[in-house]
Amino acid sequence: MAGSGFQVAVVPYPAQHAALHRVRQAVFVQEQLVPAELEADALDSTSVHVLASDAHGQPIGAGRLTPDGRIGRMAVLAPWRGRGVGEALLLALVEAARAAGRAEVSLHAQLPARVFYTRQGFLPQGAVFEEAGIAHQGMRRVLAGAVNIATAEQALAITTAVVHRARRRLWIHSHQLDPGLLDAAPVLEALRRFGSARHPKQAWLIVHDARAIARAGSPLLGLLQRLPSVFRLRQVSDPVDQALASACLLNDAGDYYFRLGGHRFDGEAGLALPARSRPLQDGLQRVWERSRECGELRAIGL
CATH class of the missing domain: 3.30.870.10 (Endonuclease Chain A)
Incomplete structure (x- = not known):
């Protein structure tokens, strides 16, 4: 999937883990001050990962789909926000879930990002909660049926x-x-x-x-x-x-x-x-x- 000056692809975690974590460390740990030990977990090795790269092949965005159908670790480097990278990552993960035969996908959205997810059909579910010290809203999108x-x-x-x-x-x-x-x-x-x-x-x-x-x-x-x-x-x-x-x-x-x-x-x-x-x-x-x-x-x- 290509955008203006970037491309998004599903990538193998063993080969691209350094690039994926470089983006996630920059956004979550350095920018949002999430504890470094929470940035990576055991689900990384079993999840589907997507990576956004610029025209020079440098990583600029990342996201993953866990085995239970949860989209997470969505991160885009600051200079690339508002340029369609996040939406391309999200759509690639939704398509990965659809290809895997999932009936729905879910995610935990940081509150300022809720509108971003609603634009692609994710509906709020339940009350606001705290995760890694940040307020979140549970959201889900049905992929099959009404x-x-x-x-x-x-x-x-x-x-x-x-x-x-x-x-x-x-x-x-x-x-x-x-x-x-x-x-x-x-x-x-x-x-x-x-x-x-x-x-x-x-x-x-x-x-x-x-x-x-x-x-x-x-x-x-x-x-x-x-x-x-x-x-x-x-x-x-x-x-x-x-x-x-x-x-x-x-x-x-x-x-x-x-x-x-x-x-x-x-x-x-x-x-x-x-x-x-x-x-x-x-x-x-x-x-x-x-x-x-x-x-x-x-x-x-x-």
């Missing part, structure tokens, strides 16, 4: 993931743009990235009450106003559609998040499940075709 979304935290995580993982197409069906969810900071940032990407993208938003959205002044309105060619918006008009209580978010990567009760967070979600997401998209397409343009929102400049 997952039930039960909490507001999980709803925010999966919404962020579906928007972030969209390639060129995004569908949103929401009664009033889901205050507290679609306007949450991680989701807004994902929507901004989606809308401002260089290659053409399109998002279709179907709402039920444009006047209420305009009155509430949703933070999303500014984004929709700046990028009207990307974010198209209609209001349902058919009586059958008006009676729909559900809400749905899906993309062209086969990811979806469906809520039978649109005013609630609990629902069903899946990543890379086109067989489940395609019928939902077909249904939203029919609703879109029956819906009308939102004159109420055009009045504020859309």
